[in-house]
Amino acid sequence: MTTPSKALNRRRFLQTSAAGVGILAAPAIISSKALASSGEINFTGWAGYPALAEKVFPAFTAATGIKVNFTELPDQDAMFAQAKVALEAGGIDVIEPTIDRWGGWNSNGLLAPWDAAKLAMDNYLPGLADGSAGDRSRAGDQLFYVPSNWGTEALVANTAAAKLATPPSLGDLFNPENQVVLRPHSTLAAMGRWLDATGKLPRPWMDGYTDMAAMVELWDIALAEAVKAKGNVVQWWSGENEANAGFVANGATLGLCWDSTGFNLRNDGYAYVAPAEGAFAWHQGFVMMKNAVNVDQAHEFAKFVSTPEGAAGWASAFSSNPVGKGASDLMSPEVSAYYSGTFNDDALAKLWWWPEQTAEFIAKRGEYADKYKAA
Amino acid sequence: MQDLLRRYGATLTGTFVLLVAFWLLALVILPNVTLFEASFRPYLPVVDVGGPKDTYSFDNYRKFLNNPVDTSFLGISFQLPIHTITFLNTVLFSALVTFITFVMSYPLAYYLAKIVNPRALPTLVLLLFVPLWVSEALRAFAWYIILTFNGPLNAALVGMGLLDAPVRWQNGVFTAYDAIVIGLVYTYVLFMLFPIYGSIQSLDTNQIEASEDLGAKWWQTHWRVILPHAKPGIASGCVMVFMLSAGSLLVPSVLPSTKSNWFTQTIQVWMLESQDWNTGAAYSFLYILLCTVVVTLVMWAFKVKLSDIAK
Structure with a gap:
């Protein structure tokens, strides 16, 4: 009964302590090389994606001659804590948070802006480093965040049986003629965005993510509407297998699911469809420490991950999508055909990036999800 | 201890003791003490941990009473906090599971203990144990497959013409918890059967014969002679099945309907989705406490003492 959380704790403990050993050792490694030429970069990123160290870093070193000192950490809280230590002690140049989290890092005074002239901003696919994502990568006029990989949550539809509007919409999920498989909290957000798009909300849905009073007002409406449509x-x-079984075993015709679910069902008569309101999307990327020593190398590093080769390698390591133009051609042709079938440039530009969700927001969101389930 | 020392010598015995002590202390006691301490502290961003906001309070426990929603029971409408509803549902359906396993187990236990030919007993017990060779996760998934819309149960019933259209069994025919109850009964029925079997077996068969000789009907013999004797076994079976059901996370997660929510899932959401380990810990301890209260009340109502169960 408690096994999953126990396993997680132990795993986290092991990962954290392994990372801790790495951190303890880091000053020694760094100081021994302090006098050598700075052909290296100290990168702190996610633990558990071995293909980074096995494939991507060697390719980067081969391309640029810069060596990567990789510190693996299990989650963003640990990264944040470590970055705070590194602000005093040094030892980190680049870290990889998600787009909704770096704002808090910046307000803690941890980050330095990127110099866009030293990057290749044209390498990025449209919608990933420009548009609304581009706005959210900047503070003031300065660029603090560049993407490394991304993923989506959109409509998985049975091509024969699902009743889709033209163009397909998040509202199709609440059409009684469709049998749907959903996860509660995403569904409430989908309802909110749909109501927002059809002009049925008293204020913009996005307000809820910055103001808890607005959140309660908007989510009460979304909950009431979603409960009406729950039949x-x-x-x-909640995970990949359940989503898959919802379609195959329980006969759902439509769902709001991860891209991987759509990919796994692509040969069984299901399509992955971006709704007119824009697919839900997340992305993570690179930020640079205020006291980074290897600034030029850091830019080279971020730039490499925007090239076809680097972006494809990074996306493959995380089993997600690449940020660079031309990268999908380097991934398996099937994967690349699948993604380009769903996301043309228009759909890419419309992606709806999950906004920052504070701890208070997520707790409240969980309560709404519980009420929705119980209704 | 003396036996251990004599048999294995000081080094090995010392190692055993140290390993067991490590196991208990580092893997059981310390984590629980940490959780208990954490349950009184607020969930804060890393920056604020240890800061002025990091104080002890009962706030996490109070969340159990937040968020009243409209609900109804037996036609009466009223408001209850959402997590309290989840808790009450969990207790109610765990009790139902306990009752069903008892109804299934008692006749079988009596048959095994008093009627069956002793030479057939090992075979029968073996047959009962066979399902336990398969892991709990697979057994729950097996039920998931059986009950799904495109599953074998619907295929068979529709194929035989007993049903016109397939039924969504998983979403419940009687209640939203049908599938979970089925899964839990299947998973935990043996924890009821064997304690009852044990206690009925210890009853002298002469007493049953005496009861019959004195003219008692079969149900009177059960009511007046066998059941009272089996009470400790029934009580320990009930406590085990109830606590295991209430504490199960796997079955309610694999066999949920679109309306069901088990309290363990609420704890899991706090822990994993909200990443609020502090409230998750508070809910865990609250849950242990409330379940203990329920069990104690029921034992008091049925006049069972803890010492009876320990027999």
């Missing part, structure tokens, strides 16, 4: 839900999902 067509055949199953909830």
Whole structure:
């Protein structure tokens, strides 16, 4: 009964302590090389994606001659804590948070802006480093964040049986003629965005992410509407397998699911469709420490991950999508055909990036999800 | 201890003791003490941990009473906090699971203990144990597959013409918790059967014969002679099945309907999705406390003492 959380704790403990050993050792490594030429970069990123160290870093070193000192940390809280230490002690140049989190890092005075002239901003696919994502990568006029990989949550539709509007919309999830498989908290956000798009909300849905009073006002409306439409839900999902079984075993015709679910069902008569309101999307990327020593190398590093080769390698390591133009051609042709089938330039530009969700927001969101499930 | 020392010598015995002590202390006691301490502190960003906001309070426990929603029971509408509803549902359906396992187990236990030919007993017990060879996760998934919309149960019933259209069994025919109850009964029925079997077996068969000789009907014999004797076994079976059901996370997660929520899932959401380990810990301890209260009340109502169960 408690096994999953226990396993997680132990795993986190091991990862954290392994990372801790690495951190303890880091000053020694750095100081021994302090006098050598700075052909290296100290990168702190996610633990558990071995293909980074096995494939991507060697390719980067081969391309640029810069060596990567990689510190693996299990989560963003640990990264943040470590960055605070590094602000005093040094030892980190680049870290990889998600787009919704770096703002808090910046307000803690941890970050230095990137010099866009030293990067290749044209390398990025449209919508990933420009548009709304571009705005959210900047503070003032300065660029603090560049993307490394991304993923989506959109409509998985049975091509024969799902009743889709033209163009397909998040509202199709609440059409009683569709049998749907959903996860509660995403569904409430989808309802909110749909109501927002059809002009049925008293204020913009995005307000809820910055103001808790607005959140309660908006989510109460979304909850009430979602409860009315709940009759067509055949199953909830929380992970990949459940989502898949919702379609295959429980006969759902439509769902709001991860891209991987759509990919796994692509040969069984299901399509992955971006709704007119824009697919839900997340991305993570690179920020640079205020006291980074290897600034030029850091720029080379971020730039490499925007090239076809680097972006493809990074996306493959995380089983997600690449940020660079031309990278999908280097991934398996099937994957690349699948993604370009769903996301043309227009759909890419419309991606709806999950806004920052504070701890208070997520706790409240969980309560709404519980009420929605119980209704 | 003396036996251990004599048999294995000081070094090995010392190692055993140290390993067990490490196991208990580092893997059981310390984590629980840490959780207990954490349950009184607020969930704060890393920056604020240890700062002025990091103080002890009952706030995490109070969340159990937040968020009243409209609900109804037996036609009466009223408001209850959402997590309290989840808790009450969990207790109610765990009790139902306990009752069903008892109804299934008692006749079988009596049959095994008093009627069956002793030479057939090992075979029968083996047959009962066979499902336990498969892991709990697979057994829950097996039920998931059986009950799904495109699953074998619907295929068979529709194929035989008993049903016109397939039924969404998982979403419940009687209640939203049908599938979970089925899964839990299947998973935990043996924890009821064997304690009852044990206690009925210890009853002298002469007493049953005496009861029959004195003219008692079969149900009177069960009610007046066998059941009272089996009470400790029934009580320990009930406590085990109830606590295991209430504490199960796997079955309610694999076999949920679109309306069900088990309290363990609420704890899991606090821990994993909200990443609020402090409230998760508070809910865990609250849950242990409340379940203990429920069990104690029921034992008091049925006049069972802890010492009876320990027999």
